[in-house]
Amino acid sequence: MSTTSFELSPELKRYGQELREWSAATLRPYAREADTKKKVPDNWQEILHTSPVPLGREDTDTDRLTPFADGYWATQMSYYENLNYGDVWALGTPGRGIGQLVVDAMGSPEQIKKWYDPVMAGQMETGFALTEPHFGSDTSQVATTAVQDGDAWVINGSKMYCTNGARSDYITVFANADKSLGAKGIACFVVPRGTPGFSIAKENEDKLGIRSWQTSELLFENCRVPIENRLGWNSSGPVDEGPKVSGQGGALTALSNNRPNMSGIAVGLAQAAIDETSRLLKGQQAGFTPQRWAAVQNDLEAMNEALQRARRINYKAAFVLDNGTPNRYSPAIAKSFAPQTCDRIIRRCMQLLGPEGTSKELLLEKWYRDVKIMDIFEGSSQVQRIIVARELVGRLAG
């Protein structure tokens, strides 16, 4: 018997199934309103509380998601795909964010204790401020500056697309602390909410999709934080015991590990679109000629197969992280395949249903708008292709 298997453990499989059924039945009915109002339901905690399986929520300590035998990242993958099968809004609820991943990658043990552990214990929410209006993928262009002034860093600059930006307990802000070093001068600073000089320019940007997810424009004007709020530093300066990760590297590592999960979201949405479309089409078979009905069935089959392909690489990307054999290409392939493919799937589903498939009575048009971001944030598929190409030809690719 082969040890190789794509089968998840029965426990993780059951977890995924229960999560999927619950999200479709319970989360989905709130989806339209979340989109229209650009915010999650006011009673989101109450709604999430009805989940039959743990969600790893951080607003309560009775909802720990203990990784299954398949591994932490494999468990995360199942969570992302199946939670979003219902709709994307639950991911936009106040939550842990990804700032703590940066703290984990770049922080000293002391900082990890202060800003990572409490997040994982559900006591803190984080924001992540990297992108600025003039750059996205090229993180070397950070123009926000941090200047040391006695026992403080003074931060100046503006950031956009900051998840949870207007409500988190702290933001991990990337700023250049030494312009003479170019991109090597980029460092990361923990800026707690309420720090003077830190203001919210726009609470929630007006987006094509994921409209209920809070992404904010933030402004830092002479914003002073203690010297030890620079990751990798303490009050006397740089510490030796922390991991030696540069600011840019820290940001990229945090993004890289999370990337396959974004593909998982895309797969969840596309599967929801296929299932919804299949269900609706069943009642409409009589309207199609036999040839067209056969074409419709072929399409549905091809779309399901494409999603299976996406899942294989998504779980492979999770597997290599879980097994301590990370590589850069697995997450990159995962991130460049599913989002674009899932755009096509959801569009095709709307086409199969005709113009009524785009109606706001259904959610396909919403999911079509939601899924688009998966191919933009945390590294576009263009960037992913460069990462994959470097696997073959090194730095020549770019």
Add this chain to the structure above:
Amino acid sequence: MMFLAQDEEQEAVAEMTRELGLEVLSPVSRDAEAGAAVPATTWKAVVETGLTAPVSEELGGGGVPGVVTYMTAVENLSYGDAAITLAAVWSGAPSLLLSLHGTPEQQAGLLEASKNLDTRGSVALYEGFGRGASELETTITEEGDTVRVVGRKVAVPFSGQAESIIVIGVAPSTRALRAVIVPRTADGVTVGVRDKSLALDAADLASVEFDVVVPRANLLGAEGLQKSVERLRLAVASAQTGMAQRAIEYAAEYASGRIAFGKPIASFQGISFPLAEAFSRTEQARLEVLDAASLLENSDDIARLSAVVSSAVSYASENASETTRHAVQVLGGHGFIREYPVEQWYRTAAFLSTLDFDPRASSFHPVY
């Protein structure tokens, strides 16, 4: 003899409509969507071209433009804004059909009506299920002095505003194409939910069910009717093509100015090759529309005409969907927010791609 340049009239129309599209339609794109209506001054400017709601010279109008000229106008207006353009084209479609196929009684007052900026016209054409014009299942049956109309139409424009709707269907005995005027508020006309959609809100689209009896005098002439219907279908391909062209040019300009990794992102092949492919596809789509348009003027082979129109619509829609998608990619985060126009093009292209979709004309395939 092959001839692929524009004649003088087409050139003049192209120039005029491109300018109108960019200077009058484009600036009010967002307003038209937010208000689910085209602003009055914009509507006036489009209708006054006489291209979207044409009236024949015999009736005192400016004449019905040739199909190539008509498609040229639709493409260039759509370069400015496809949603406003199609709202005007669809509202003007009854004028086109009545000019070419109306009885003298139906044509009486057409000239005046076409100048009325407050009224909206409507033609109920699409049925979904991939049906082409020759496969429509809405039946239009003569019963003595009356005509019975039975069927279900999708994406019927101005479903809450038009005084009457011209319904396209077939005679059940011969399956020949027919068109008949049905008052929108008649008993037996049931307008579905007029909710907002992914795009095109200004056209007030809804599904409409018909089981209605109207006077026989409401029937339009059947001669050449299918060609006119094919023309209306092809207009969507032109709109998609104009919008795709705009998206490409917009993205190219952005890519030329946006710096990443030390140079304009346009210098990365990951950006420029998909743009080049989009440009190439869009040129192909334009040629396919042009081919179909010229055949609509020059050929009477209805089966062939219908097939080339279907193919052009399918290709132009697929192209516009993928091309506007790449435009969003090029703009990245900016492509995803409403301060920039590309997300609107992305939605509009996808919406239009569902209108006249035939599952046999293409098939799903993943990215790689």
